[in-house]
Each structure stands twice: as structure tokens, then as C-alpha cells.
Amino acid sequence: xxxxxxxxxxxxxxxxxxxxxxxxxxxxxxxxxxxxxxxxxxxxxxxxxxxxxxxxxxxxxxxxxxxxxxxxxxxxxxxxxxxxxxxxxxxxxxxxxxxxxxxxxxxxxxxxxxxxxxxxxxxxxxxxxxxxxxxxxxxxxxxxxxxxxxxxxxxxxxxxxxxxxxxxxxxxxxxxxxxxxxxxxxxxxxxxxxxxxxxxxxxxxxxxxxxxxxxxxxxxxxxxxxxxxxxxxxxxxxxxxxxxxxxxxxxxxxxxxxxxxxxxxxxxx
Ligand SMILES: C[C@@]1(CC(=O)O)C2=NC(=C\c3[nH]c(c(CCC(=O)O)c3CC(=O)O)Cc3[nH]c(c(CC(=O)O)c3CCC(=O)O)/C=C3\N/C(=C\2)[C@@H](CCC(=O)O)[C@]3(C)CC(=O)O)/[C@H]1CCC(=O)O
Ligand SMILES: NC(=O)c1ccc[n+]([C@@H]2O[C@H](COP(=O)([O-])OP(=O)(O)OC[C@H]3O[C@@H](n4cnc5c(N)ncnc54)[C@H](O)[C@@H]3O)[C@@H](O)[C@H]2O)c1
Numbered sequence: 001x002x003x004x005x006x007x008x009x010x011x012x013x014x015x016x017x018x019x020x021x022x023x024x025x026x027x028x029x030x031x032x033x034x035x036x037x038x039x040x041x042x043x044x045x046x047x048x049x050x051x052x053x054x055x056x057x058x059x060x061x062x063x064x065x066x067x068x069x070x071x072x073x074x075x076x077x078x079x080x081x082x083x084x085x086x087x088x089x090x091x092x093x094x095x096x097x098x099x100x101x102x103x104x105x106x107x108x109x110x111x112x113x114x115x116x117x118x119x120x121x122x123x124x125x126x127x128x129x130x131x132x133x134x135x136x137x138x139x140x141x142x143x144x145x146x147x148x149x150x151x152x153x154x155x156x157x158x159x160x161x162x163x164x165x166x167x168x169x170x171x172x173x174x175x176x177x178x179x180x181x182x183x184x185x186x187x188x189x190x191x192x193x194x195x196x197x198x199x200x201x202x203x204x205x206x207x208x209x210x211x212x213x214x215x216x217x218x219x220x221x222x223x224x225x226x227x228x229x230x231x232x233x234x235x236x237x238x239x240x241x242x243x244x245x246x247x248x249x250x251x252x253x254x255x256x257x258x259x260x261x262x263x264x265x266x267x268x269x
Contacts, residue, residue, distance in 0.1 A: 071096030
């Protein structure tokens, strides 16, 4: 039951933002329409997320072509007979940027097998057709630079290891988003003593390993969540980062108590 007193403890709603998510596209099929510089950026983002890519465009720039070759992908041309196309498709690799369709976009290029569609063309009519067709199949779509035709916007992303930070300005200032991204990246890689190191990245990996062990050895879900949260809250990033497997095992034996890292270190020497 809510009452007037505890309502003030709940976060205030500030509407007008986007829903910030880490969309999982691993092994999912996505379609890119266009083969220019924005398409090349989309390819980098999508390959980093382990998606499978088909790209359709009458022209392709060097970077897109480089990615196609890097992935061992195949090119299907307009002159290919249907039989030939099917034969080529049956030998395509299953992952990465696997197919380049070398011609202008057609409505039939979009089908229910695609999880997402990205258009990066300078032809509004093509973008509109790709958008309408995606909507017909209820596929989420991003039309670069046309906010009303976007189910989701891109943002400026900073990434190191498993850590990803995205800056969105809600479509107001994309150029500034990339500047803010750089400032955040610099701030994040500075360790507590001002050194440039990967402490934060190592700490994330370390907590990942600890959580796997904790799940194995502590059956009480609420208790183990509180335990891991307390370690994250009370230990420094560099202490978390340097934790070794034998120290983790020793720490788990102390559950539900969370001692200082120095104690765990001393007791495991
Ligand atoms: C962040 C980034 C990610 C990425 O695309 O990967 C991104 N745009 C980037 C750069 C960039 N885009 C533009 C310029 C030229 C300078 C300028 O105009 O400012 C530059 C700067 C440059 O290239 O340096 C032109 C532009 N962009 C949009 C419009 C339409 C409009 O505003 O109406 C126009 C004007 C067209 C015109 O004038 O007609 C719209 C969108 N661009 C977005 C994302 C989404 C909102 C993001 C947010 O909330 O901030 C959104 C809404 C939809 C989308 O495309 O997803 C990427 C940099 C990150 C990186 O480098 O990693
Ligand atoms: N959001 C962003 O970050 C951002 C930044 C710069 C530009 N843009 C916008 O994105 C769009 C693409 O920009 P770009 O720099 O990649 O342009 P570009 O000219 O490098 O690439 C456009 C591509 O579209 C292809 N194309 C043309 N007709 C086509 C068709 N019928 N079917 C399929 N593909 C077709 C071209 O062959 C080319 O490969 C433009 O509208 C631009 O304004 C967005």
C-alpha cells in the first residue's frame, strides 16, 4: 500500500527521454539499405554485437567492401539467375556480414526473417519504402537522419571490453554527443590514482567471474545479490580488479559477511 510519506522516496518521472537498452542481436539477421559511410558505421556497430548482416546497395564504399571480405561474405549481382543466387546463398557463411546484394533496394528484400532494418541512403523515396515495408512486418527500423522514421536512434558509443556507454541527446545534438562521449571515455579510463589503466574493465570481468562462483555456491538468491552489491559498493575498483580466484573462494566462505579486501588478501597469503 502506498501512502503520501513514502511516495517521495520513489524517483521522479522526467518524460521525454528514450528507452536506453543494450539490444541483443547476436546471430540475428539484420538488413542494411545503402553502402556508404553511415552504412560502414552501422556494420562496425552490428559486427561488434555479433549480428548477421545482409546489405543491399547499387554502390558500396571501400570500408563496407573490406568488411564483406573480412567476413568471407558473398556478392549477389542483378545479373545472377535465381537458381544461381540460391546456389550462392546456400554456401554463404552463417555469421557476420555474409551477403551483399549489388543493386538498388526492392520491397521484396525485406521479409519476416529480419530482426532489424537500417537504412542509410540519401534517397527519401527509398528510405520511405524500406520504412513502410519494415512496418508491414513489424520490424523495428532506423532511417539515418530522419527521426520521425526511427523506432530507435543511434547514440555515440564508448566501449572498452564489456563496458559500453551510449550518449544520446534525444536527437537534439548528435555532433555534440560524440564530443561528450570522448569526455566520458577519458574520465572512465582514469583510475582512482589518476593513472590511465584498464582497472574498470578488469573490475567488470572480475565481478563477472565472482558472480558465476557465487551463483554456484550460494543458493539464496536475495542473499547473494546483497552480498555482490555490497562488494561493488564498498571495495575500490582496483581491489575488485585485482581479486584472484582463490581470494574469491575465500570471500564466499565469509558469506554473508563482506570483509575488507585487505583482510581477504592477508588471509590468502
Ligand atoms: C550519434 C550518432 C550515432 C550514429 O549515427 O551512429 C548520430 N548521429 C551522428 C553524427 C551526425 N549526424 C549528423 C551530423 C552532422 C552535424 C549535425 O547536423 O549536427 C553528425 C556529426 C558528424 O558526423 O560528425 C546529422 C544528423 N543526424 C540526425 C539528423 C536529423 C535531424 O536532426 O533532424 C541530422 C541532420 C541532417 C540535416 O541537417 O538535414 C539524426 C540523428 N542522428 C543520430 C545519431 C540520432 C540522434 C542521436 C542523439 O540523440 O544525439 C538521430 C536522431 C537518428 C539516427 O540517425 O539514429 C553519430 C555520431 C556518433 C559517432 O561518431 O560515434
Ligand atoms: N546519423 C548519422 O550519423 C548520419 C551522419 C551523416 C549522414 N547521415 C545521413 O545518412 C544518409 C547516408 O549517408 P552517407 O554518408 O552514408 O551517404 P553516402 O552517399 O556515402 O551513401 C549513400 C548510399 O546509399 C546508396 N543508395 C542509393 N540509392 C540506393 C537504393 N535505391 N537502394 C539502396 N541503396 C542506395 C548509395 O549507393 C550509397 O552507397 C544520408 O541521408 C545522410 O544525410 C547520417
